[in-house]
Amino acid sequence: MAKEEPRKLVCNNKKAYHDYFVEEKYEAGLALHGTEVKSLRLGKCSVKESFIKIDKDEVWVYGMHISPYEMGNIFNKDPLRPKKLLLHKAEILKLKTKITEKGYTLIPLEVYFKEGRAKLEFGLCKGKKLYDKREDIAKKDERRENEREFKVKNL
Secondary structure (H helix, E strand, O other), rough: OOOOOOOEEEOOOHHHHHHHHEEEEEEEEEEOOOOHHHHHHHHOOOOOOOOOEOOOOOOEEEOEEEOOOOOOOOOOOOOOEEEEEEEEHHHHHHHHHHOOOOOEEEEEEEEEEEEEEEEEEEEEEEEEEEEHHHHHHHHHHHHHHHHHHHHHOOO
């Protein structure tokens, strides 16, 4: 029996599941500086408006906001600076070929600590159209209504 590693969730991107179809999920390490890690441990991070690009066979996350550490001074970095993701070369090339297909993009989903290291889970996503979003909302409302009816019947 394999032990489940404890994951300390820092932040997640619920909006990504609303705006995109998540085809595959990947995990990557984050290359951070000391005060950024301390700020992450306090849970001061946001990935809502962020996206991932591949430049010169390196993977970067843009728009990920890590608030400056209060106890840090001159060592604090810019909160919106691009952060490098740590992936193997083969994984980078595989992702590069997949995002060249029409409509695919890489979107950050979660930031968490696993065995003391900062990790970012991102997805290979395809954008939803407006009618897809409406279908999802209708399904969610229908499920909620069914749960409400079931609860009333069983009281």
